[in-house]
Amino acid sequence: MNVPSEHLLILAAILFAIGLGGFLLRRNVIVVLMSIELMLNAANLVFLAGARQHASESGHWLPDGPVMVTFVIAVAAVEAAVGLALVIALFRRKQTVSLDQLSPTSD
Amino acid sequence: MDTSLVDSGQFWPWLIPALPLLGALLAGGLHFDVLRRRKNDSDASGAPVAAGIAILAMAGAFLFSLKGFLALRAGDGIILSTAFDWIPTGDFTVRWSLMIDRLSSLMTLVVTGVGLLIHIYAAGYMKGDAGYAKFFAYLNLFVAMMLMLVLSDNMVGTFVGWEGVGLCSYLLIGFWYKDGWRAEAAQKAFVVNRIGDAAFLLGMFILATTFGSLDYSAINGEVSLLAQDGLPWKLSLAALLLFGGACGKSAQIPLFVWLPDAMAGPTPVSALIHAATMVTSGVYLVVRLNPLFAGAPMVLTLIGAVGAATAFVAGTSALRQRDLKGVLAYSTVSQLGYMFLALGVGAFSSAIFHLVTHAFFKALLFLGAGSVIHGMHQEQDMHKMGGLKSHMPKTFITFLAGAAALSGLPLMSGFFSKDEILAAAFAGGGVSLILWAIGLVTAAITALYTWRMVALVFFGKERFDVNSVHPHESGSLMTTPLFVLAILSVAGGVLGLPIVFHAPHLLAEWLAPVLEPGKQILALANDGHAPHLSHLVEWILLGLGAAIALGCAHVAFHAHREGTASDLAFETKNPELAETLSNAWGIDRAYKRLLVQPIMAAAAALSALFDLALIDGTVNGIGRFAERTGHKVARQANGHLGSYGLIIGGAACVLAAVWMWIGA
Secondary structure, X not given: OOOOHHHHHHHHHHHHHHHHHHHHHOXXXXXXXXXXXXXXXXXXXXXXXXXXXXXXXXXXXXXXXXXXXXXHHHHHHHHHHHXXXXXXXXXXXXXXXXXXXXXXXXX | OOHHHOOOOXXXXXXXXXXHHHHHHHHHHHHHHHHHHHOXXXXXXXXXXXXXXXXXXXXHHHHHHHHHHHHHHOOOOOEEEEEEEEEEEOOEEEEEEEEEOHHHHHHHHHHHHHHHHHHHHHHXXXXXXXXXXXXXXXXXXXXXXXXXXXXXXXXXHHHHHHHHHHHHHHHHHOOOOOOHHHHHHHHHHHHHHHHHHHHXXXXXXXXXXHHOOOEHHHHHHHHHHHHHHOOOHHXXXXXXXXXXXXXXXXXXXXXXXXXXXXXXXXXXXXXXXXXXXXXXXXXXXXXXXXXXXXXXXXHHHHHHHHHHHHHHHHHHHHHOOOEHXXXXXXXXHHHHHHHHHHHHOOOHHHHHHHHHHHHHHHHHXXXXXXXXXXHOOOOOEHHHOOOOOOOOHHHHHHHHHHHHHHHOOOOOHHHHHHHHHHHHHHHHOOHHHHHHHHHHHHHHHHHHHHHHHHHHHHOOOOOOOOOOOOXXXXXXXXXXXXXXXXXXXXXXXXXXXXXXXXXXXXXXXHHHHHHHHHXXXXXXXXXXXXXXXXXXXXXXXXXXXXXXXXXXXXXXXXXXXXXXXHHHHHHHHOHHHHHHHHOHHHHHHHHHHHHHHHHHXXXXXXXXXXXXXXXXXXHHHHHHHHHHHHHHHHHHOOOOHHHHHHHHHHHHHHHHHHHHHHHO
């Protein structure tokens, strides 16, 4: 069970690309938020891969990578909570979750 | 000498310049009050009380000048009063202090005495003018500055006054600044004076670095010591530069062009500033530093030559002026030339004598001219006057006295002072004889233009519309000063009677202590001999002067008493000559073509290149760049989250690329 770091990085890149594509192309606010989540987790994967790589090369663990990941997860949770609350509030006012109709310049 | 330089510890000398300064402040305050009232009442005019304040200040200054004069007569050598150390820097200290000696005392008497009369006259002349209070504020400020100029015991204080009178001259020439040409004349006077002032400053720097002091007593004392074996060239250069400053202020060639234009100011200003006081400060400066100039014979020769040339050029120009004040202006330049001619031949006391008599009779003539202009409803063209003697008898009588003094008719003040200068030039021999000849010719010209003026203005038929213009005599406020000045013009000669009259030369004896150092240096250069004339030669010279003055006066008077015919005949016969003469030999026009216009063109080119292209281009370019970029950036803010994300992502990629490239 020894996955090379390159594979992890490629997976992270794929996840990030999917997230970026969803963020740029989708119109549904909820999907956009989910895409952001995906990009954040791609970044987390890079952090952990880096930490593991460093440990295998130097022989000891550095806490930096996992600590950063913990921060990102915490912030992402908060963001998701606030973001979803906003989306719900928006939906109550405008009866839509489409970005095209929510943009200030589109009405 | 040293004992007399101890500070007297007295305060009253300061009142001489301080009273007019105070008057200027009060009158200025009144003017602001008028301006405030004018907001509600557009017709509110000058407070008449301003004239009273100004006249009182002048009277006070005159009384204290008199006190100084009497103190000196009672035996005080020099009255020195120091207020404080103004610029103390190590070895070099400039004090803020006044010195009343025999020369400055005489000057204060002339400035405050003639000034007082002109102030009284102006109270009548300027009546009803919107800027009445402002006028007296300026006039009093001028007198304060002029007194500072003559009373300061060091050159820095004199320079303060020198600049101050220049400023007041500018303000008063442009007093009616709403006429553009008057404002331009004021600017011209200021700029031309600045050229001379720059030379004055440079000369002062040389003296300061050489002697480490700018006190007159120190400079004169050390120059007298140095002069034993000839002055170093540096001091001659200083003398030359100071003469440059005197040229500017006293309207000598090549810097005389501002004075004829300065007639744009109100006539009392022309009388006070541009005839009696300010324009003579160059003469005062040379006399004040007489050892320095006496020790620089080359400069002295140049001064004489410049003075003679100025006297002649300006005199011939005065012959062809049609403007009454124009004649008097060129005549003033010409008479100032006489004074410098006297300085050039080392006759310092004669220069001061002519300065004093000229202050009397030229102030009188200007005030008389003002009275005529007033009576003729602002008409200044002599060809449109004539026959005024019956309309304005008081002005006529006093003007006649002034004209007689100016043209040097026998026994008048101008006769004695002019003949003294000519005699000194004659006695000098050598090159001075040329100066004497030019001076004699100029004396003839003076008589010609003076009596042409008198004949055109007061005699012959009225050449104006008698139905619309009713010439009237001016009020007693204006005529009283005329009579006082007329008496002084006629009798002023007693100050300096020629030796052959076997009477004491009061003025020369009075000034002797001040002029002694310069005289000794001059005598040194002449192997100890002062130039001397026998009584017979003196009598011949006096007779010659009298004959020329009388003859030319007679010719000019009879040529012009019947009207303008002889003027017009001259103009049709020699149109080019008449044109050249009336424009001061085209010197002013040459300046305009050779100096003013090239400088203006260069300024326009520089302004186009640097101001418009470089500075404006840069500033506007930055503005336009910011504007254009802003427009482009603003277009990106379209409200689509996707496009923002693209920009953020793109920017992150660019940053990452840059970071990787630098890291590698």
